[in-house]
Amino acid sequence: MDWKFNNDSPIYQQIMEQIKAMIATGILKAGDKLPSVRELAIEAEVNPNTMQKALSELEREGLLCSKRTSGRFVSDNPANANNLQEEMMMDCVKTFIENMKKLGYSLNDCLRFIEKYWD
Amino acid sequence: MKNILECHNLTKKYGQKTALDNISLSIETGKITGLLGPNGSGKTTLIKIASGILSADGGEILAGENKIGTESKKIISYLPERPYFTPAMKVSETIKFFKDFYQDFSEDTAEEMLKKLDISPDAKIRTLSKGTREKVQLVLVMSRKAKLYLLDEPMGGVDPAARDFILKTILKNYNENAGIIISTHLISDVEKVLDDVIFIKNGHMVLHKSVDEIRSEKGKSVDALFREVFAC
Numbered sequence: 535m536d537w538k539f540n541n542d543s544p545i546y547q548q549i550m551e552q553i554k555a556m557i558a559t560g561i562l563k564a565g566d567k568l569p570s571v572r573e574l575a576i577e578a579e580v581n582p583n584t585m586q587k588a589l590s591e592l593e594r595e596g597l598l599c600s601k602r603t604s605g606r607f608v609s610d611n612p613a614n615a616n617n618l619q620e621e622m623m624m625d626c627v628k629t630f631i632e633n634m635k636k637l638g639y640s641l642n643d644c645l646r647f648i649e650k651y652w653d
Numbered sequence: 654m655k656n657i658l659e660c661h662n663l664t665k666k667y668g669q670k671t672a673l674d675n676i677s678l679s680i681e682t683g684k685i686t687g688l689l690g691p692n693g694s695g696k697t698t699l700i701k702i703a704s705g706i707l708s709a710d711g712g713e714i715l716a717g718e719n720k721i722g723t724e725s726k727k728i729i730s731y732l733p734e735r736p737y738f739t740p741a742m743k744v745s746e747t748i749k750f751f752k753d754f755y756q757d758f759s760e761d762t763a764e765e766m767l768k769k770l771d772i773s774p775d776a777k778i779r780t781l782s783k784g785t786r787e788k789v790q791l792v793l794v795m796s797r798k799a800k801l802y803l804l805d806e807p808m809g810g811v812d813p814a815a816r817d818f819i820l821k822t823i824l825k826n827y828n829e830n831a832g833i834i835i836s837t838h839l840i841s842d843v844e845k846v847l848d849d850v851i852f853i854k855n856g857h858m859v860l861h862k863s864v865d866e867i868r869s870e871k872g873k874s875v876d877a878l879f880r881e882v883f884a885c
Contacts, residue, residue, distance in 0.1 A: 541841075541874035541876065542873070542874075543872075544864070544865040544868040545865070546865060575824060576825055578845075579817065579820055579824070579846065581845070581847060581848055582824065584865075587865075
């Protein structure tokens with residue numbers, strides 16, 4: 535996994551977003567086992583407490599679940615990946631529309647650009 | 654959570670100059686704390702008092718339940734600003750040295766890390782570059798199973814790739830029963846491994862907060878906040 539962090543928001547939130555993205559895009563699939571907190575922390579070069587916090591939050595949101603003796607897994611809920619994908623799509627679209635409006639383009643301009651540059 | 658280090662009204666003077674002025678703080682077990690401040694703010698003085706190299710002029714400092722002394726040195730692993738081995742020693746001899754000194758030292762851990770760094774046990778300290786000497790010292794310090802690690806500028810003289818190695822080494826070797834204090838001004842490099850940060854300025858503590866709190870309350874990184882607080 536390739537971890538990248540910016541300076542604007544708490545690291546644990548950024549970890550959550552990146553794991554959500556992995557679930558949305560199918561890099562992590564339902565039932566997949568996650569490495570230990572320690573392993574993930576070392577891989578991402580973050581504090582183990584921060585990684586723990588991110589995973590616990592994802593568990594609370596129902597995206598991950600832990601089985602007492604065998605570790606932590608991606609939840610077996612097929613709706614999760616779709617919902618996450620849709621959420622991320624909405625974010626992208628919103629940002630795109632905002633930016634294009636700032637630049638002064640109309641809806642028709644945007645549609646034209648998308649068709650022109652899609653490939 | 655239990656505190657592994659507590660300072661109450663700690664004061665230290667060098668002649669007329671007050672290096673630490675009535676500092677009170679506590680460091681919890683299981684946390685990595687960044688001790689941040691500009692040059693001459695008192696970071697090294699505080700670390701040296703905790704490690705027992707300097708004594709305070711006033712106030713109290715406790716490591717676990719111990720006053721600073723023989724007992725505290727058994728549980729504190731201290732990385733000084735500058736490596737202290739004589740140039741004539743071989744790397745393998747520095748390992749023996751640590752093994753003699755500290756019961757909690759693991760020779761295997763040290764040898765394994767040196768191997769990963771491609772540092773030969775037969776090399777003499779004099780033949781190593783400044784950065785490599787610092788790495789050897791860090792390997793030794795992190796190969797102890799201490800309760801508190803005091804790391805004074807652990808990345809001062811090494812290149813960015815080695816910084817990553819050093820951060821990984823710190824993360825790998827510490828556990829939830831230990832605390833770590835890292836003093837540094839390379840904040841952006843260490844920010845993501847820290848739980849808490851302490852800002853000190855002219856011997857006063859100006860802030861003690863978690864990195865998450867700073868980022869969510871101020872919407873900016875610790876590095877950015879530091880530049881604001883300590884703007885010249």
